[in-house]
Amino acid sequence: MRYVTAHPSFATALLWCLAAAITAINLGPLIGSTGVSAFFSMPSAGDSQAVLLHYSLLPRLAMSCVCGFALGLSGVLFQHVLRNPLASPSTLGVEAGAQLALGVAMLWFPALLGWSRDTATAFGGFAAMAVVFAVAWRFKFQPVTVILTGLVTGLYCTAIVTLLTLMNDHYLSGLFVWGGGSLNQNDWRAVSGLFPKVIGCSILALLLVRQLGVLTLGEAAQGIGIKLQFVRAAALFVAVALTTFTVSAVGVIGFLGLAAPAIARAVGARRINTRLIVAPLIGAALLIIVDQIMQVYTAKTGSYVPTGAATALIGMPVLLLVMMKRGGSLQTAVQGRLSPTTIRRPLLLITALAGLVLAVALVTIFVGRGVDGSWISHTGATLKSVLPWRLPRLVAATSAGIMLALAGSLLQRLTGNAMASPEVLGVSAGTAFGLLCVLFVVAEPTIGDRLIGGLVGAATVLGILFAMSRTAHSGNQFLILGVSLGAFLTALISVVLASGDPRALSLISWMAGSTYGVSSTMSLIILILAIVGAISVTLLVRPLQQFALGDVSAHSHGVDVKKLQILILGIGALLTAVATLIVGPLSFVGLMAPHLAQRLGLTRGLPHLMGSALSGALLMATADFIGRTIYFPWQLPTGLVATLLGGPVFAVLLIRGRRLSTRH
The missing domain is CATH 1.10.3470.10 (ABC transporter involved in vitamin B12 uptake, BtuC)
Known part of the structure; x- marks a missing residue:
């Protein structure tokens, strides 16, 4: 050799x-x-x-x-x-x-x-x-x-x-x-x-x-x-x-x-x-x-x-x-440890973001298109008739945005790399492959079956990545592994889809990221999971900050690094699996939302996590409204619209900003 x-x-x-x-x-x-x-x-x-x-x-x-x-x-x-x-x-x-x-x-x-x-x-x-x-x-x-x-x-x-x-x-x-x-x-x-x-x-x-x-x-x-x-x-x-x-x-x-x-x-x-x-x-x-x-x-x-x-x-x-x-031999420095400007009053900006999310949600619920395509405001009986359709998909979309944003923020902090996200590292592709396996193994898969399959797929990808990059918690080796594994799983899905099997073909509409068929019960479950996930992530703020200083420093502060890594991987996999089941694997909210929060000046600890979650929710709520109305009477998938919407916003904020940050 x-x-x-x-x-x-x-x-x-x-x-x-x-x-x-x-x-x-x-x-x-x-x-x-x-x-x-x-x-x-x-x-x-x-x-x-x-x-x-x-x-x-x-x-x-x-x-x-x-x-x-x-x-x-x-x-x-x-x-x-x-x-x-x-x-x-x-x-x-x-x-x-x-x-x-x-x-x-x-x-x-x-x-x-x-x-x-x-x-x-x-x-x-x-x-x-x-x-x-x-x-x-x-x-x-x-x-x-x-x-x-x-x-x-x-x-x-x-x-x-x-x-x-x-x-x-x-x-x-x-x-x-x-x-x-x-x-x-x-x-x-x-x-x-x-x-x-x-x-x-x-x-x-x-x-x-x-x-x-x-x-x-x-x-x-x-x-x-x-x-x-x-x-x-x-x-x-x-x-x-x-x-x-x-x-x-x-x-x-x-x-x-x-x-x-x-x-x-x-x-x-x-x-x-x-x-x-x-x-x-x-x-x-x-x-x-x-x-x-x-x-x-x-x-x-x-x-x-x-x-x-x-x-x-x-x-x-x-x-x-x-x-x-x-x-x-493949190692070069691709991390960004350079910090953008941090605002002095993060709570004010977080409140403004929350208000903006609420405003978009209200517009999404009350504003729509009439039979002739004109813009109208729904109230009274009309609102009552459309609310069972609009509210569940809005709740599901915003909850998915929150979960993807939190998962992306966790992975970026864990790896110390600004490019880490569920989509880039192949975690979303792992969720899709897990769902595909469920479709072939279970005759009539329930929501629980799909969630378990997606969770197993996402967790397996993250486990493989960390097992194969034992000494690479930073640098580009971890990312090359993630990109390669994501390409492998995507190719495997493409091969199965090319076979023409009707069970695989049912995956195509889901991969587009449509929230059209979300029920009230499903949206409530997703909202609860998003809230639990957000609370769990906030409890990890202090250990994450200590972990960012290095393993030795984290150990000196009483942090069990291995257990913390496993816990972060588990939470990230669960958040990604649930969100991907709703909006598909094509959205880059997990990559963009943490950077959007940083560009706005929310760079440290809890403010950054909250800003990332609200940025993800804002992206998905806006995407849900645009996808429902822009091509009326047809509807566009929320996941794809979120990508089209978030891409220019991310580019503008990136150009206006000066530096990239990974761990704070």
Whole structure:
């Protein structure tokens, strides 16, 4: 193992040998029956096996190699320029932006797709990158700011795509299938179109090797004639171009952009000139392996699995295994311990937030749309008739917002990382997977069954994260583990959904985050759980403050660190499970609400927890009103609307603020 990690070329060769072996197992029998002539010449129309090999399987193999190479190279460029091992086309929102642009083009500019689909996806990818940079520039590209903005931008684009699909399912029904990443080919045209673009971008990247090598010197590099801004812009241009070209050709296969560079570094590729070669080759080999395995699986079972989903499904354990062997090499500082300005009278601001939540709740209850679509105020008998519908969903939405906000605040304080939240760490995905398991195990699952399944899924994810990062209660290793595990579970859910099983299909409407079917009894139970959770969290304020000073200091103050961690994990899992069952796993309230409270000046102890809870409640109450009225008479899912609403608010407060905080 030491020899492999010390010689990246040897490790890469081993991976390619594995790719060649699996390819031989899959394609060997067909090549033996048709002969090698199918590689070089057009087969006769009557030879179906040769036609299949020449026009479908061989182009698919070539496409796997080209796309894997492109994504591995783009990931290296992103991570090196931004000096952040978490940077990738997925975490920076580039792929989501490209997908959104494609959806918009399909709806309103279909002629553009006929002319050049690359143009549409490139516009979306560069636009998403521009948004991230517009925010990150103000903070001198602090790693935590870049990833926070990228994650929110990606989620925002995904939420818009989901809403467009819900409103135009007859036009965009195939967009999510494409988004899963399909390498199916009917001829060589797609490969021949993508290959020269990847070669051109690769040449540009290699021309920047010397400049990239001294980029880590920072401002000192300018003293030897390096134009930092030009080098960064050129490298990022190449990275975004590689991503958008790949997304345009085969859809979203985003895990490789994060995994391939991390694996390359873990097997010994320390210098940038080595990683620019090793990481793309690893990415190509990984994608070939995954795609060939999926072909064998499809041939044996008849079930189709998108390669993009399977890449995360198979590639994540590889990344985790490498990280456990050489986790220290992946460590960089991504925490933010810099504190925003703290207001002197937090109680006044908390009271104002509570009043604002109450005002929005009253508007939500009394204001609506009439039969003709006009705005009206409901009173008397009319109010009595609509109240049983509006009040339960309002209570459920605000309660879910409170619970997600508290869970996010707890996780950020526990890990000491501003990016930690149920959504980023995969806890929401664990809840969704737990619910999916319940749907397959229990014939007619009750609310209690779903809650237990979601709780077990969330708790399992948190337990795995802390078990696998024994020495990483801060830093980016914990986050890489969370992002990878979340991608794994999301891919697993996508694979199950792709099977077409009706039990899995019932999960789709829930994942959108709709509160339409919440009953009065359910809303009351959720409210009680939110109140109990809030009280429990407030009792942990003092131990959390002592824990933030370090394990030694906490022990000296009588805090049992291990028991506190287990208690926080349990409360966070319970809060996340209950809230996710109501508003789905797509909302980023758990990430945004604590930061909104910090940007408002509520940074310490109990005021921050209360501000986070009220910010989450305000987001969800406003989202419930907008989702019910903006597209009347149809209703939009509250969870997705909360994302669309909270994203701009979070960006504005982040731009106006100066620093990020994690533990106070």
